[in-house]
Amino acid sequence: MEAWFNALELGIHKGLIDKTTPYSGPFEPQLLMNHQQKKQDVLTTLIDELRQSQSFKFAVAFITESGIQTLKAHLLDLHRKGVTGKLITSTYNYFNQPKMFQQLLKLKNLEVRISDVDGFHSKGYIFDQGGYHSLIVGSTNLTASALKVNYEWNIKLTSHEHGAIIEHFTAQFQEMWQESTPLTPEWINHYRKAYQKQEIPKVAEFPASYHNNWSDALQIEPNKMQVQALKGIEAVRSRGESRALVVSATGTGKTYLAAFDVRRVSPKRLLFIVHREQILKKAMADFRRVIGGNDDDYGILSGTSKDVGARYLFATVQSLSKAQTLTQFKPDWFDYILIDETHRAGATSYQKIIDHFKPTFMLGMTATPERTDGYDLFKLFDYNIAYEIRLQEALAEDLLVPFHYFGVSDYEIDGHVSENLSFRDLSINDRVQHIREKLAYYSFSGESPHGLIFCGTKQEAKNLSCALNNTGLKTVSLTGDNSQEEREQRVKELEGGLLDYILTVDIFNEGIDIPKINQVVMLRQTESSIIFVQQLGRGLRKHESKDFLTVIDFIGNHENNYLIPIALYGDQSYNKDQLRRQLVERSRGIPGESTINFERIAEERIFEAIDQKNMLLKKDLDQDYLTLKYKVGKIPTMMDFVTHGSRDPMSYVRYSKSFYRYIVKVEKLKNTLSEQADKSLVYLSLHVLNGVRPHEALLLQQLIEDEELSEQEFINKLIHDVYDDYNAIIRTSVLRNVNLQYYQENYEKKRQAPHDFLPLRFVDYDETTQTFKRHPIFTKLLLEPDFKTTLSDQVAYALHSYKEKRLTHEAHNGFMLYEKYTRQDVFRLLLWEENPLAQNVGGYIISQDKSNCAIFINYHKEDSISETTKYDDQFLSPQLFQWMSKSKRTLNSPDVHAIQHYKDHNMRLPLFVKKHNDEGLSFYYMGDVEPIPESFQEMRMETTKKPVSIVKMILKMLTPVEKSLYDYLTNRTKASD
Structure with missing residues (x-):
């Protein structure tokens, strides 16, 4: 206790009296702000204080449903521990919505009262940590934007439980508490009536990015993403290319983007190809809004509709690929062809169409170009990626509605999820009850649910739909067995409020546009990060009826749970330490107002899956390698993996001892390296150029190109790149590492066998001239092209890796x-x-x-x-x-x-x-x-x-x-x- 008390004194002294006090820790007063680039936000600190508290008190004027969502999972875990709290809020300016108050009633360990003080505008959070209290006071209301995005100033103070400042705040809180009104269902009903009299009429429905009068097609202008994508497409065309690919996250407006480009090009005839009739009419309507023109200019080729003479023809691949249909068109009939969901283009039906037509320009659009069937989609478009924006960037650009993800524990019997149970099995009732509780607790944005529930099997979807209906919900199961007409009808019922949920198996992963979706529920184990993002994306499209999307993921004890953070954070590195760090950092790793939340047991399952997963399986390494090779159109380098956000290339080094060895094996090439060069690459790659210190990599980088380098030039380069300190002792260490003495000598002592194939030196140091010089053996090895190329690539990776770490980690003497x-x-x-x-x-x-x-x-x-x-x-x-x-x-x-x-x-x-x-x-x-x-x-x-x-x-x-x-x-x- 004495050391703890001393730390508190040091923290206060440093924060309020002398900034040079040698203390850094939680007891130091802090300014809390939101800063995406620095991965700082008010929410993380608030949750950290909340999770370890013994009780808490909030006095917050303005609260939104989205703000409550950020805390729900953590409050539930605290409820299980018996930790309770109090909240005072207000009705000031009718900012707080009635539904928000209903959500507060669901928080079983939170007692809520409404202040009657005129002009109540407080923003304060008090946490009892046992012996001391933490206090956050400032500008931040309990809203997702304030907690994660807005420019906010808050001071965090720590006080002993007997301190005067905490006594003043708790006394004031208690006084307000006694004068406030308890939150009850009756109070909410009374407030709703008053609120509705004050409510501002809503504007007409239209995608948020298109705020102009859409009745006039010429007034519709592209959003930020579309402007950049249009420039990219035009740049491809200006190079004389006839094909281009756009990779854009679901919900960012790919169809409108295509329409804007068509409007600019004004082709004589356009062909728009989709894989499902369900989105055909919607796509045509969007084009008509942007391009305008006569109704006769637009036509459909699908089912019984055969408008083959239309200037703008919208066709399903199933109808168009039929031989009797395809032969009606001359190869040059369309001068502009658009292929939606292009990742499907490897199918035979698509290939027939693509091989038949010879358009002036062909544009492909997809959210997920990666393939697992070996098809090179990028080659189809001549490796011309006109634009690429993934989920993380789209969220950062505010192109999608923010989401609140909740990883919750699925209902299990003896450690297994009870899927495919019949009604004769009573345990299905327990699982349904468990699901209902989670749906109700984590809720949705808007007045009623418009949800998609993804199940593992068709039978599970049918059984759960019936069971949920018996509890009072309005649901239906839809699978590949249902007709297209029935699917369309059910979607209309979901949008119109006649259904609460559609339970499905895969058929809604893509190619479906239901902007009103406000809840996505995952009741199946994650088999693919790609499919996970596709299903998440079903609810990310903006719509006036919702402020955010709720995602509820029922996590069972599955070995593939490690894929969940890969999908959520968009991190394809498969680096275990990086995945763990993102989970530890929680919502700081996701842009905008979105948050990622796990109930405690669900979070442990994710960590366990990461621990147990072998990230160096050959089939996984080969798949990621092949995907990147297709994307860049050549044998990729380590830096290609970095540049394109793919797997951490050190995975290939660890698997094959050097990146070169992996390339030789996977490409079935002859190893042209001498034994010295090959073994040197192994030792340098594994032990020296792994990104933990930059000095060796920087020195080798300079001496690959020049035979010598003055020590002062080397120091200047270190300083320029904001690297660590440098002195004679570090120089000696660097030379021993670069020359492999640090590892070779140890190896010889342990094995008692010298390795003559290793070069004795790469770099010499001249004490007289204070110059680093390339050793003759190193010069000889650099004459081997593959050695020089691979070593340069490994060096570049090591320097980049170190720089990236320094952006988010505080340096402590090495x-x-x-x-x-x-x-x-x-x-x-x-x-x-x-x-x-x-x-x-x-x-x-x-x-x-x-x-x-x-x-x-x-x-x-x-x-x-x-x-x-x-x-x-x-x-x-x-x-x-x-x-x-x-x-x-x-x-x-x-x-x-x-x-x-x-x-x-x-x-x-x-x-x-x-x-x-x-x-x-x-x-x-x-x-x-x-x-x-x-x-x-x-x-x-x-x-x-x-x-x-x-x-x-x-x-x-x-x-x-x-x-x-x-x-x-x-x-x-x-x-x-």
């Missing part, structure tokens, strides 16, 4: 806070002369000169490990860590004595932690620590044989641990519990 490092990386960055991994490092090791002691903690230890290594290492708080020495140690042991008297040696103690062994070989750098000398305590560890001596101590974090990572590491609960 390490980046909360970045992950292997033991080998750690000793390299600590400037050890040789790699000590041939020794038994254990949980820590002290350098010979006692300048540093690297501490490695496996936080949740396995039951199977030795009894003498089951150390009780744990965080006592974000500022304090309880740590055990190695077994058979006393206070007089040399290593313990050195650590206790660390100041005598100016010893640095960096702490590295991983949650458990399933996380692999890497550890989070948690920052440096200082032992509290008076905390050292010699004790006995009980074992089945005999007790062993051990020393327990408390380590003080120089930088208190970020709360989200702290919660992740310290949470001992498994999803199966």
Whole structure:
């Protein structure tokens, strides 16, 4: 408690008295703002405080449904822990909607009252953290835009429970609470009547991006995305190309984009091809709005409609691909052909049409160009990608409605989701009840649900539809067995409010436009991130009837759960550490007002799936490689993977030991490298150019092109690129790493076998001239074209990777806070002369000169490990860590004595932690620590044989641990519990 109290005093002193005070942590007063580029938002801090609170009090004037959505999952978890809170809000200016108050009533652990104070305009959040209180006061109301997007100023203060400031706030809150009116259904009914008298009439329905008078076609103008896409298409045409592909997220207006381009080109005849009749008439109506003209100019070729003479012909691929239909058209009949959902173009029916026609220009449009059937879609369009905007960019540009995603636990029996149950099985009633509770709790935007529920099987869709109808909902199941006419009718009923939900299996993944969708429910395990995004996209189109989309994902215990964060965050790197970090950061990784929320057990399932998944399966690596190869139209480089947001190319290095080896194998090429070049690439790629330090990569980059480089030029380059410090000791380390001595010597000692195939040196250093020089062996290797090309690519990747990490991680003397490092990386960055991994490092090791002691903690230890290594290492708080020495140690042991008297040696103690062994070989750098000398305590560890001596101590974090990572590491609960 004393150390905690001291930390509070230091935080207050630094924030309010002296900014040079050596303290950085949660007790320091903070200015809370929203900054997308820096991944900062008010919401994250509010949730962090909420999740660890023992109780809370909010006084907020303005609240929206979307604002409540950001907290619902966290409040539910707190409810399960017995944590309750109070909220005071208002009716000021009738900003708060009646439905919002109804949502507040659903929060079982939140007591709500309405202030009668005229002009109530408070924005304050108080959290009881046990012994101290956190307070957030400023400009932020409980709205999604205020919590994540708007320019807001809020001050976060921490006060001891006996502090005057918290006493003033709690006293004022209590006074207002006593004078406020409890929220009840009766109060809401009374308020609704008054609210409706004040409500402003709504404007006519039309996509938000088109705010002009659409009755006049010439007045409809493209949105921001469409302007850029039109420029891209025109640029392709100006190069003399006849084909182009547009990749655009669902809901961003691809059909209008195409119409704008057609309006500009004004072709003599246009052919618009779709794969389903359901969207044919809608597409034609959109074109007519943009282009105008006579009704006779537009025609349909589908079913019984055969308007083959129309200037603008809209056709289904099924009707057009028939031989008797296709032969009616000359190959040059259409000078502009548009193919919607172009990712389907590999099918035989599409190929017949494409092979038949010879238009002046052909445009393809799709949200998901990636294929799993081996078809090269990009080649079809001559690798001309005119424009590309994915889900993340579309959200950032406000082209789509924001969404609130909720990962919830599915109903299970003995660890299995109860799918395909008949009504004779009583457990289906339990699952239906579970589903109904989640649908009601997480709700939807608007007055009534317009939802799509994606099921795993046709039978499940039918059974659940019937069961949900028995509970009072209006639902229907639609599958591939239903006719097109019935599908269209059911969609109209859903839009018109005659149905609440349509339960379906895959048929609505794409090619369907229902702007009113305000709730997407996923009742099937995720098999593909592409399909996940397609189904999510069904509800992202803007519509006046909704402010946001609610996505409820019922997460069972499935091995493919790792695909969920890949889909949500748009991160195709398949880098486990990156996926974990995004989950820890939660909504900071998604643009705009959208949020990502997991109930606790569902979140644990995601983490477990990431831990268990083998991300280096050959079939997955080959698929991603082939997809990128098709996209760029050549054998891709490592930097191509980076540029196009694909898989982390280090996956291929780890799989094949070097990127070159993978290319040779997958392309069935001959390895042209000498043995020295091949082995050198392996060592450099795996151990030196992995992005953990830039110096080696930068030095090699310069010496690949020039035979020598002055040390001053090298230093200037380091400074220019905002890299780490540089000195003579670092220079020695860099040279030993570049010349592979750090790894080779250690390898020889361990194996007792020299490796003559490795070059003795890549780089020399001339002390007299202070110049780096390329070694003759390196010059010789660079004469091998494949070696030079691959090494240059690996160097570029290493520099880019380091720069990207520095954008989001705070540098701490060689390490980046909360970045992950292997033991080998750690000793390299600590400037050890040789790699000590041939020794038994254990949980820590002290350098010979006692300048540093690297501490490695496996936080949740396995039951199977030795009894003498089951150390009780744990965080006592974000500022304090309880740590055990190695077994058979006393206070007089040399290593313990050195650590206790660390100041005598100016010893640095960096702490590295991983949650458990399933996380692999890497550890989070948690920052440096200082032992509290008076905390050292010699004790006995009980074992089945005999007790062993051990020393327990408390380590003080120089930088208190970020709360989200702290919660992740310290949470001992498994999803199966």
